[in-house]
Amino acid sequence: MPPIRSEVLELRATPDIVHVRQTVRARAAEMGFTLVDQTKLVTAASELARNAITYGGGGRVRIEALEEDTRRGLRLTFEDQGAGIANVEQALTDGYTTGNGLGLGLGGARRLVNEFSIHSRVGEGTRVTITRWM
C-alpha cells in the first residue's frame, strides 16, 4: 500500500541529525506510538542519520507513514552516495567501527525496530530501510 504521508529531509552535516530526530519524534507522536516506541525509533534514526553523514558523505532520509488493513507504522529510508560497505555482515556486528564511534550504529538500530534492510554497493552508496509498527 502507498504511504499515507511522505516527506524527505536532507542529511548534509551533523546538525541535521537533530532535525531528523525532532521530525521523527513528531510524526511518531502524532500517530500515537508509545513513548518507548517513539524513543526507540528516534534513537535508531539518529544512528542511521549519523552514519549517512559521517560515512556516507551525506544523503537524505524519507519518512513515510504507513497504513495497512490491520496495522500502522513509520518507515524511514536512509540513502547516501558514499563509499558503500564492502562487508555488510561485519558492519552489523557490535563494536565494529571504521570511525571513532562505539560501532553500535547499524546493529543497534536494527535491534530497535521491527524491520530492517540494508543494500550497499561499494563505490555507489548505502540504503538502509527501517520500519516500526504500532
Place this chain on the structure above:
Amino acid sequence: MTAGGGAMERIPILQMGEFLLVTIQVDLNDTLAQTLMDDLTAKVAATGARGVLIDISSVTVVDSFIGRMLNDIAATSRVLDATTVVVGMQPAVAITLVELGLSLGGVRTALNVDRGIALLRAALAAPADATHPE
C-alpha cells in the same frame, strides 16, 4: 565543523561547593556535546571539583554518540579525581539504551539530583576504591 558567525551555544556549568552541576535541557547536537565535554574537563581542572552531576531528565534521546560522550566525561573526570554521576534518565531512554547495546559501564547513575549528591558525598567519604556507598 561549519565556519561562520553566531554566538556559540553552550550548556551552563554550575558550581555547588565541591561539585559541578550540568543540566542538559536541549536536544544535543554533536558540536554542543563536544563543547560541553571540553568545558567540563576544563572546569573540573580549574576548580578541583570532586564530583560532576549531569542531569539528563529533560533528554529524550541518548544515542551511541551521546552515550560515548557521557562515558568519556566520566573517564576524563576520573583521571582528574572527580566522580561523575548521570541523574534523571527517563525510563524510555533507559530501555532504549539497553536495547541499543550501550551499557554506560563507566558511568554512575542516580534517579535524581538529590540522590546523585548523596552518592557523591558517600563516595568522597569512603576509601578511594569503595564502589557502592549506602
